[in-house]
Amino acid sequence: MGYNIEIYKSAQKTMDMRRLRAEEELDIRREDIYRRRPRVKEIEQRLVHIAAAAAKSVITGANKKEVLEDLKIKSLALQDELSSILKSSGLPENYLEPWYSCSECNDTGFIDGKMCRCMKQLVRQTAYEELNNISPLSLCSFETFSPEYYSKNRRIDDSEVTEYAYMSKVLERMKRYADNFDTYSEGMIFAGKTGLGKTHLSLAIAGKLIEKGFGVIYVSAPDILSRLETNQFSGRSDERQADQQLLQDCDLLIIDDLGTEFVTKFTCAAIYNIINTRLNSGKPMIISTNLSTDELERTYGSRMVSRMVGMLKDIEFFGSDIRQMKRTNTRY
Ligand SMILES: Nc1ncnc2c1ncn2[C@@H]1O[C@H](COP(=O)(O)OP(=O)(O)O)[C@@H](O)[C@H]1O
Ligand SMILES: [Mg+2]
Ligand SMILES: [Zn+2]
Structure with a gap:
């Protein structure tokens, strides 16, 4: 069923706002935990370096297998450490991930180019409100x-x-x-x-x-x-x-x-x-x-x-x- 294009635009805007809000809230949580547990910042920075090193090794190729294996082990150890810091601070496992309102499309509104259920619902809601x-x-x-x-x-x-x-x-x-x-x-x-x-x-x-x-x-x-x-x-x-x-x-x-x-x-x-x-x-x-x-x-x-x-x-x-x-x- 087709709706007025303005309704799609308005729904898309709401989705964008939801996504942005989820990301802003994550920034706030992150700043907060960096202050309380500085080690978290170090871990996150190391994880970024490891990802970069892994990408480089894939491209340059020298000792690829060993290098990747080594990076993977380091990365897992850091992730474990991060998990236990969160746990000991009484925080949920996904504390350092964005909390999207739709976990299916991560508040993008689309999955593989198809409109997500949440977006359809939103379009419908918006259309109702406009008529109402x-x-x-x-x-x-x-x-x-x-x-x-x-x-x-x-x-x-x-x-x-x-x-x-x-x-x-x-x-x-x-x-x-x-x-x-x-x-x-x-x-x-x-x-x-x-x-x-x-x-x-x-x-x-x-x-x-x-x-x-x-x-x-x-x-x-x-x-x-x-x-x-x-x-x-x-x-x-x-x-x-x-x-x-x-x-x-x-x-x-x-x-x-x-x-x-x-x-x-x-x-x-x-x-x-x-x-x-x-x-x-x-x-x-x-x-x-x-x-x-x-x-x-x-x-x-x-x-x-x-x-x-x-x-x-x-x-x-x-x-x-x-x-x-x-x-x-x-x-x-
Ligand atoms: N039983 C009631 N109690 C309080 N306010 C009422 C009541 N019935 C109607 N009203 C108020 O009187 C006004 C006229 O009522 P409305 O529902 O518009 O009448 P109608 O649609 O039958 O012409 C409205 O402001 C409405 O809120
Ligand atoms: Mg009336
Ligand atoms: Zn969705």
């Missing part, structure tokens, strides 16, 4: 979601259930959803007027799942559609494809504010494509919208909408605009 624009995540958690913003008097439709009781249940259910999430979890539609906590709860779920290591993409419908559209019509269809691939492959896709985007033939087809592909693969998604099913149908056609409504669990949000309540310091 994660900044608001930390503010919208389960901990900051309070049922106190929902009325203890007003009831849902004609039932006995108060908005407070109902939304408390929704919160519990969403926590369970995040706790038990796997890639076969059901998808959901968050429906309801603006300011009722749909975005807040979907970000809370996203935050929890990202913490658990799942690949989550959170996008608002207008943002992702304009991004896809720009890339498509400015000749960067590779990038559009990479984005689309990520939208398909991620463990959970969250599309926020469906219906607020500027609807064109392109956006309609793109949304249709994203939603249908997810539904077909059975991978979970959370769609939130201020629109009613009727309104959605008018925009996207009844075929997609009825499929979407049929396959995704409907979670209705009730209450009053919490953004407004916070502004005027109102609570129930």
